[in-house]
Amino acid sequence: MALSQHGTRGLRRIAAAYAALVRVPNLFTAPPDVIAGAALAVAAGATVSTSAAAGVAVASMLLYGGGTTLNDYFDAPVDAEERPERPIPSGQVSRSVAGPIGITLLASAVGLAIAVAGMAAGIGATAVACSVILYDGVLKGGPAGFLTMGATRGLNVLLGTTATTVSVPSLPGWVFGIVLAVTAYISGVTYMAAREATNPTRRSVLVAGVGMVTAGGAVVVLLASMDFGARPLTSVVGVGLAGGFVFTTGRALGRAYRDLSPETVGPVVGTCVLALVVFDGAVAATAGVRWSLAAIVFLVPAAGFSRLFDVS
Numbered sequence: 001m002a003l004s005q006h007g008t009r010g011l012r013r014i015a016a017a018y019a020a021l022v023r024v025p026n027l028f029t030a031p032p033d034v035i036a037g038a039a040l041a042v043a044a045g046a047t048v049s050t051s052a053a054a055g056v057a058v059a060s061m062l063l064y065g066g067g068t069t070l071n072d073y074f075d076a077p078v079d080a081e082e083r084p085e086r087p088i089p090s091g092q093v094s095r096s097v098a099g100p101i102g103i104t105l106l107a108s109a110v111g112l113a114i115a116v117a118g119m120a121a122g123i124g125a126t127a128v129a130c131s132v133i134l135y136d137g138v139l140k141g142g143p144a145g146f147l148t149m150g151a152t153r154g155l156n157v158l159l160g161t162t163a164t165t166v167s168v169p170s171l172p173g174w175v176f177g178i179v180l181a182v183t184a185y186i187s188g189v190t191y192m193a194a195r196e197a198t199n200p201t202r203r204s205v206l207v208a209g210v211g212m213v214t215a216g217g218a219v220v221v222l223l224a225s226m227d228f229g230a231r232p233l234t235s236v237v238g239v240g241l242a243g244g245f246v247f248t249t250g251r252a253l254g255r256a257y258r259d260l261s262p263e264t265v266g267p268v269v270g271t272c273v274l275a276l277v278v279f280d281g282a283v284a285a286t287a288g289v290r291w292s293l294a295a296i297v298f299l300v301p302a303a304g305f306s307r308l309f310d311v312s
Contacts, residue, residue: 017092021072022065022105025311028302029273030064030156031057032280032295033182037160039287039295040175043226046166053163055116059109059125060156066105067132067152073098074136082198106132113159121162128155141194150187150211153276154179174222178283181218185211185276192256193269193312200265205257208272212253216246219282226286237292238285245278270311274302 034057038048072079072088073095080089087093106129114122131152139145157179161168188211192204219242228235249272256268277299284291302311 013092017087019305020309021069021087021093021098021101023068023312024309025270025302025305026068026273027061027064028298028305029277030060032277032284032298033153033156034060034160034163035291035295036178036280036283037157037175038163039160039284039291040157040178041161041164041166041171042291043286044166044172044175046161046164048164049117052117052121053160056113056121056125056159056163059113059116059121060128060159062105062109062112063125063128063132063156066102066109066129067136069098069102069105070132070136071140073102074140113162117163120167121159124155124159124162124168128152128159131155146187146191146194147183149190150183150185153186154183157182157280174225177218178222181215182276182279185215185279187211189269189272192265192272196262196265196269196312198262200256200260200262202257202260205253205260205265209250209253209257212246212249212272215279216242216249219245219279222283223285231288234285234289234292237289238282241278241282241285241292241296245275245282248278249275266310266312270306273311274299274306277302 034053038053042048072086072093076088076095079086084090088095088098110122110125110129113125131148135145135148135152139148158168161171161175188208192200192208195201195204220239223235223238223242226235226238252268252271252275256265259265277295281292281296281299284295
């Protein structure tokens with residue numbers, strides 16, 4: 001019995017280590033991007049395949065898991081000093097194992113996207129994967145790196161459009177406006193996160209705030225331009241979620257601005273990451289309330305797992 005309990009505890013520790021490696025809470029912020037992208041395409045007149053959208057959403061989670069795994073693989077020497085509790089520097093996961101896992105997750109995502117939604121989805125997933133590798137292995141730490149991380153999430157929104165009948169080049173300009181808004185928001189949050197463990201600055205918090213205002217303004221303008229006609233509830237839901245996004249992130253960023261300690265800024269970064277789900281829900285309202293609900297429901301597991309694992 002004692003041996004069995006010891007073995008069970010060991011398995012739990014291993015599972016927890018790999019869950020931390022892939023950032024389990026963050027994984028659930030990826031499908032809402034896809035849902036928002038598909039909703040934007042539907043609002044533009046496309047039709048969507050439910051099975052394709054679901055498959056692409058799963059692929060986005062694999063892409064995210066691969067990205068965080070490779071992030072820790074490349075960052076292992078720095079994390080040994082700044083974040084020694086992470087799975088690789090703490091010895092819970094071998095760096096030599098983490099690298100192949102990250103590549104496998106990215107490759108699996110591309111394969112799944114092709115299988116469920118065709119070559120356009122495969123190209124979209126490949127673009128996200130390449131952006132992930134560029135950020136993790138080459139560009140991290142500088143302005144190009146922050147923009148690349150933002151673009152990765154923007155590309156994830158575009159990936160959602162590949163589950164529909166419209167081609168990316170034929171999408172209306174306002175779709176790309178939302179993609180750019182997501183890029184700006186996550187670029188700002190990434191800039192703030194780069195300093196969260198060592199030297200948070202008010203400048204980094206302000207940059208994140210500019211990204212938040214850009215994203216919030218973009219979705220409000222988008223919703224205001226939509227003709228909801230006999231669907232006033234959809235407009236109310238969309239605007240309410242947009243307001244919730246701005247209020248939640250604004251209050252969190254205000255807290256970080258007042259208290260620049262890593263103990264405060266770190267959780268604020270997590271709040272901003274989770275708040276992207278709310279933003280996606282607001283964007284998804286362009287196609288209807290059900291689309292918003294489909295995006296927002298992912299906030300439940302994301303917030304739940306954030307009580308057990310860091311969101312970073």
